[in-house]
Amino acid sequence: MTTSKSKPVFEYRPRRSRLGSWITAAVFFLTFAALSFSLSATTEGGGVMTPADHFAMWGLGVLGALAFLVFSRPRIRVFDHGIEVRNLGSAQVFPWEVVTGLSFPKGVPWATLELADDDEVSLMALQPTDKERALEATRTLRARIDAHRN
Template structure:
């Protein structure tokens, strides 16, 4: 969706920019070559802004989870993660850390429905598999 929108922005702004020629009929306003290039440049900047929304990712392994959002990224070891949360009504999933901070994961959004739920379940499974287990209770040995 973002790639299509970005391409459409460039095309539309290029068409607008190239159609701006000569006097406008509104006073003495005229468009120069620089004005046309500026319109095309605005289309390219708008397309780049839209493409930022293709950046969110979540990757997890035995060491921890790497979250890449639209702006900013986080590398969190499993020892720092208290819980993987995806509350009812939340727009996206979050990592709840032991120091009371939260890291939002824009790659796991509610609009993705079952795909997001499967991703959260996989993260929870990895999280529980890499938590330090409590020490087993010592059994008394017969004498």
């Protein structure tokens, strides 16, 4: 079941966690870039900082920033044939036949998609930090689930 050719009926991505991951990635990169400029040419032990060392600091900043940007990946897409859940890793598509519900109890970091085989899938995109926006997305998802169950 591919989702690349069909258009989603509903799509949701968190705002606050994406913003936080982008800001953290930028700060991380800029910190390593600043450190590369602040390192002196020679160390107390007699070691020499070369341009390659400075570029390596930039490279570490890029790698660290990319690691933080992984947290901007979570997304939920609803299609006529099912729901696509993308957390930090790859996306999974669940047909409506296996989706039984959506739970979002107080105090949890994200919602959970309940499946027919008593399995659960975390919906990292649906977080309480987005407040009213997340609540509206929860209502929309529950309505879609109920529509396909009946």
